[in-house]
Amino acid sequence: MAQKKILLLSTGGTIASVVSDQGLVPGESGEQLIQTLGSVPYDVTVKDILQLDSSNIQPEEWKIIAEAIYRNRNDYDGIVVSHGTDTMAYTASMMTFMLQHINIPVVFTGSQVPMNVILSDAPDNLQLAFAAAASLQPNIYLAFNRKIMRGCRSVKVRTTAFDAFESVNVPPVAEVTSDGFTIKTKRPRTDEQCVLNTKIDTNVFLFKLFPGFDPRLLRALAKHDCHGIVIEAYGLGGMTYIRRNIAAAVGELIKQGIPVVATSQCLYERSDLTKYEVGRQALVEGAISAHDMTSESAITKLMWGLGQGMNVQAIANFFATDVAGEVTLD
Numbered sequence: 001m002a003q004k005k006i007l008l009l010s011t012g013g014t015i016a017s018v019v020s021d022q023g024l025v026p027g028e029s030g031e032q033l034i035q036t037l038g039s040v041p042y043d044v045t046v047k048d049i050l051q052l053d054s055s056n057i058q059p060e061e062w063k064i065i066a067e068a069i070y071r072n073r074n075d076y077d078g079i080v081v082s083h084g085t086d087t088m089a090y091t092a093s094m095m096t097f098m099l100q101h102i103n104i105p106v107v108f109t110g111s112q113v114p115m116n117v118i119l120s121d122a123p124d125n126l127q128l129a130f131a132a133a134a135s136l137q138p139n140i141y142l143a144f145n146r147k148i149m150r151g152c153r154s155v156k157v158r159t160t161a162f163d164a165f166e167s168v169n170v171p172p173v174a175e176v177t178s179d180g181f182t183i184k185t186k187r188p189r190t191d192e193q194c195v196l197n198t199k200i201d202t203n204v205f206l207f208k209l210f211p212g213f214d215p216r217l218l219r220a221l222a223k224h225d226c227h228g229i230v231i232e233a234y235g236l237g238g239m240t241y242i243r244r245n246i247a248a249a250v251g252e253l254i255k256q257g258i259p260v261v262a263t264s265q266c267l268y269e270r271s272d273l274t275k276y277e278v279g280r281q282a283l284v285e286g287a288i289s290a291h292d293m294t295s296e297s298a299i300t301k302l303m304w305g306l307g308q309g310m311n312v313q314a315i316a317n318f319f320a321t322d323v324a325g326e327v328t329l330d
């Protein structure tokens with residue numbers, strides 16, 4: 001049987017980092033990563049598209065990564081993207097929106113320790129990503145520490161441990177267990193054409209509510225050309241309304257045409273603005289629920305929706321739509 005054709009797009013990150021006087025910096029090419037990894041049972045092609053620590057990856061780089069995936073999608077069975085861990089969940093989430101109906105598996109991976117360091121987690125993660133790119137159904141994934149998750153459900157939850165990522169609110173798509181590579185969940189296939197749409201609006205704001213937050217700061221955002229906001233509210237989506245009326249400020253922004261999405265600062269489980277008075281007030285003012293989405297998915301979905309010219313109502317409808325498995329709607 002012919003070997004599966006896999007493309008490695010290398011973008012930097014710890015996986016490709018080397019020691020310098022200034023600390024760890026990306027310095028190894030994708031080819032060097034493959035050489036250190038040794039032989040793999042795939043026909044691998046390597047392309048270096050960036051060489052950045054992922055803390056420096058921003059919307060300009062998202063466009064480069066999305067275009068590279070789109071350009072190569074018909075020439076390979078799967079694509080692996082090596083990427084720093086710091087913003088990998090944001091990039092993987094944004095790719096979900098920029099590359100809807102992707103026709104091959106695209107798997108992001110990285111490591112906590114550089115590839116060129118003995119006992120690094122990089123070889124295992126890269127092997128896992130190749131296996132996923134060769135065998136999973138089309139979608140955007142993140143592979144790390146023996147788990148494959150949907151990119152749009154992944155969150156970096158640990159700064160140094162090998163178990164750095166979690167699939168939040170849905171089980172991982174696949175895992176490596178003593179039974180081998182075990183696929184756990186599948187989504188219905190679609191025959192729709194993959195579209196590349198990299199138009200996004202980056203004038204957005206994501207913040208975590210805390211006791212004492214002054215709602216005047218929210219109003220100030222509107223005066224400074226902010227086009228959309230995600231609030232990590234309390235618990236199920238509660239927002240303060242005595243003395244400092246956040247819900248009222250949210251209503252004012254929405255009336256000015258600025259969508260405000262409410263998510264929870266709890267990592268796990270859903271937000272539900274209907275349960276408590278403190279959530280309902282925000283709902284009455286027009287706050288849009290992010291349900292059980294991660295903040296990474298919520299902010300990238302908002303950027304993408306605004307980039308398409310969606311108004312408040314269209315953004316509300318968009319957040320009530322599951323694009324690629326990023327949200328559970330009931």
Ligand SMILES: NC(=O)C[C@H](N)C(=O)O
Pocket residue numbers: 012013014015052053054055083084085086087110111112113
């Ligand atoms: N483990 C890592 O990859 C962290 C690194 N700072 C990065 O995100 O590029």
